Amino acid sequence: MARTPPLDPRSIVLDLLDSVLAQKRLLDESLDSEPRLSKLADRDRAFVRLLVATILRRLGQIDQVIGRCLERDLPVKAIRVRNMLRLGAAQLLFLDTPPHAAISTTVDLAKNSQLAGFAKLINAVLRRLDREGRAWVAEQDAAPLNTPSWLWQSWRATYGEDLARHIAAAHQVEAPVDITVAGDPTLWAERLEAEILPTGTLRRHGGGDVTQLPGFAEGAWWVQDLAASLPAKLMGSLKGKQVADLCAAPGGKALQLAVAGAEVTAVDRSAKRMLRFRRNLERLKLAATIVETDVAGWIPPALFDAVLLDAPCTATGTLRRHPDGVHLKGPGDVAYLADQQHALLKAAVSMVKPGGTLVYCVCSLEPQEGEAQITRLLDSGASICRDPILATEVPGLEMILTPAGEVRTLPHYLAEKGGMDAFFIARLKRLE
Numbered sequence: 189m190a191r192t193p194p195l196d197p198r199s200i201v202l203d204l205l206d207s208v209l210a211q212k213r214l215l216d217e218s219l220d221s222e223p224r225l226s227k228l229a230d231r232d233r234a235f236v237r238l239l240v241a242t243i244l245r246r247l248g249q250i251d252q253v254i255g256r257c258l259e260r261d262l263p264v265k266a267i268r269v270r271n272m273l274r275l276g277a278a279q280l281l282f283l284d285t286p287p288h289a290a291i292s293t294t295v296d297l298a299k300n301s302q303l304a305g306f307a308k309l310i311n312a313v314l315r316r317l318d319r320e321g322r323a324w325v326a327e328q329d330a331a332p333l334n335t336p337s338w339l340w341q342s343w344r345a346t347y348g349e350d351l352a353r354h355i356a357a358a359h360q361v362e363a364p365v366d367i368t369v370a371g372d373p374t375l376w377a378e379r380l381e382a383e384i385l386p387t388g389t390l391r392r393h394g395g396g397d398v399t400q401l402p403g404f405a406e407g408a409w410w411v412q413d414l415a416a417s418l419p420a421k422l423m424g425s426l427k428g429k430q431v432a433d434l435c436a437a438p439g440g441k442a443l444q445l446a447v448a449g450a451e452v453t454a455v456d457r458s459a460k461r462m463l464r465f466r467r468n469l470e471r472l473k474l475a476a477t478i479v480e481t482d483v484a485g486w487i488p489p490a491l492f493d494a495v496l497l498d499a500p501c502t503a504t505g506t507l508r509r510h511p512d513g514v515h516l517k518g519p520g521d522v523a524y525l526a527d528q529q530h531a532l533l534k535a536a537v538s539m540v541k542p543g544g545t546l547v548y549c550v551c552s553l554e555p556q557e558g559e560a561q562i563t564r565l566l567d568s569g570a571s572i573c574r575d576p577i578l579a580t581e582v583p584g585l586e587m588i589l590t591p592a593g594e595v596r597t598l599p600h601y602l603a604e605k606g607g608m609d610a611f612f613i614a615r616l617k618r619l620e
């Protein structure tokens with residue numbers, strides 16, 4: 189008979205770390221496919237998420253201090269031992285877990301597994317970290333340590349050393365929950381005990397299950413980062429217009445377009461992700477035409493008044509929410525996705541009526557996926573020009589506008605209120 193894995197939060201964290209770091213699976217997918225999570229009490233489930241996210245956010249710092257305690261490196265096959273050390277270190281140095289609990293629970297994990305032979309080593313390393321680790325952490329240069337060098341180099345080259353440090357620091361902090369409401373934000377701000385941000389997005393601090401909040405079941409609002417809500421808002425008046433949302437799933441932006449009164453055609457090649465959009469449409473009692481296909485080869489029955497293209501990207505702009513991202517992506521992904529984005533942009537241009545609007549966006553910090561895409565498109569002779577975004581369209585957020593009239597948000601903007609995802613947004617007008 190197969191052995192049932194233990195229902196211990198820390199043991200689940202070890203399996204999640206293995207899933208992300210060794211098997212290279214997304215953290216959200218790993219969490220979704222972990223059956224033991226639903227059997228845990230809410231508090232333990234929140235602890236699992238916090239612990240795994242903290243380890244992924246602070247991996248560079250954690251591995252460096254562990255390295256200082258080991259006379260020689262652990263054998264490659266002892267990856268689970270390394271993960272046990274990471275788990276103990278994160279609790280001791282970043283989560284203020286009482287030292288005796290952090291150490292004894294980690295040592296017990298080893299003793300109760302096939303790795304009992306490593307229990308003494310784990311005990312010795314964690315005891316030393318308890319004595320000396322906090323002072324070592326205080327001296328660390330956290331920003332470059334927790335950022336893979338290819339990303340660190342890219343951000344330094346693009347934004348300069350100072351901004352790169354702000355960007356990396358923002359990734360160490362859990363993001364708040366942002367909400368877009370279909371109706372009156374003031375009313376819902378009160379009901380949801382949320383703050384209203386300059387763009388009308390509501391922001392709630394503190395965790396909890398959003399599906400249990402007032403208004404979720406009846407579809408009064410949906411979760412969407414402030415920056416992610418901007419592209420649809422920059423499309424102008426949409427009432428009664430034919431609008432295509434390309435790469436639409438799970439549909440946060442398509443919902444905004446529908447609420448603004450557009451006749452929405454939402455296109456995405458992932459039926460699984462579109463299922464979430466269908467559920468959201470139902471919950472919000474909204475309608476849209478759904479097309480499940482590859483945008484690059486799709487020929488629409490008629491041209492659209494406006495098109496939104498939220499292209500697939502490396503998502504380095506959402507590392508606050510998805511700390512697994514830095515461990516799953518590499519420079520090759522940027523080049524690969526940049527070519528896809530160019531093809532999708534060219535297809536999108538061909539779907540817009542002359543005089544119509546095309547908004548392009550990506551949740552990426554990499555200029556190859558943002559600013560350079562627009563230059564490449566315009567240089568290719570496409571029948572389109574920039575339609576610069578004006579400061580009056582982003583009141584209270586003027587710092588996000590570039591000299592070219594595009595939007596570049598960074599994760600530390602509005603830091604005092606909890607930051608925002610990093611997006612690039614460009615608005616274009618189709619020529620005759």
Ligand SMILES: C[S@@+](CC[C@H](N)C(=O)[O-])C[C@H]1O[C@@H](n2cnc3c(N)ncnc32)[C@H](O)[C@@H]1O
Binds near residue numbers: 441
């Ligand atoms: C950044 S996400 C879109 C998020 C969405 N716009 C929202 O606001 O919720 C990118 C989406 O592009 C889709 N996608 C990627 N390549 C595609 C292609 N060639 N054709 C259609 N959809 C594609 C993915 O399935 C994914 O759902």
